[in-house]
Amino acid sequence: MAATLPRPDRCIVLVGLMGAGKSTVGRRLARRLGLPFVDSDDEIERAADHSIAEIFDRFGETSFRDGERRVIRRLIGGPPKVIATGGGAFMDEGTRALLLEVATVVWLDAEVPTLAERVARRDTRPLLRGIDPVPRLEALAAARNPVYALAHLHVRSERVPHEAAVEAIVAALAEREQER
Secondary structure: OOOOOOOOOOOEEEEOOOOOOHHHHHHHHHHHHOOOEEEHHHHHHHHHOOOHHHHHHHHHHHHHHHHHHHHHHHHHOOOOOEEEOOOOHHHOHHHHHHHHHHOEEEEEEOOHHHHHHHHOOOOOOOOOOOOOHHHHHHHHHHHHHHHHOOOOEEEEOOOOOHHHHHHHHHHHHHHHHHHO
């Protein structure tokens, strides 16, 4: 049975490692909630007129993170929407503090083998280009999961249809709303 739909009064921001399903789940969640969906990486590419990989190659990660912070600040400043962020966005202390203050942050968490299987489908991830993704994802998980755990909500993204994660998020949002 589907959970009762909450009425979001703020942006819902999905955080987590690459391959956790933020974009795919985000699109479906937005459709379910009747909200617009925005992928912050797409917005960064549009603003910079370069792909994420090109930004990393030409300007470096620091420059990318600066642009990412500005784009996310702009996105959460508007009406409620579902926003999928890049895997490193929540690692920036300023971005994280802003998101936790003005949005509902959902950590989509998945096991490393699931992440590796998913990221293998595309060769567009600058942090994984040309390497075995498992050791890198394990290191990223070790470093980032304690920070992702600061999110308002924690939802597992398993090897099941993405609709299951959408249902879990809707249920968690409804429960959070009842607690308010």
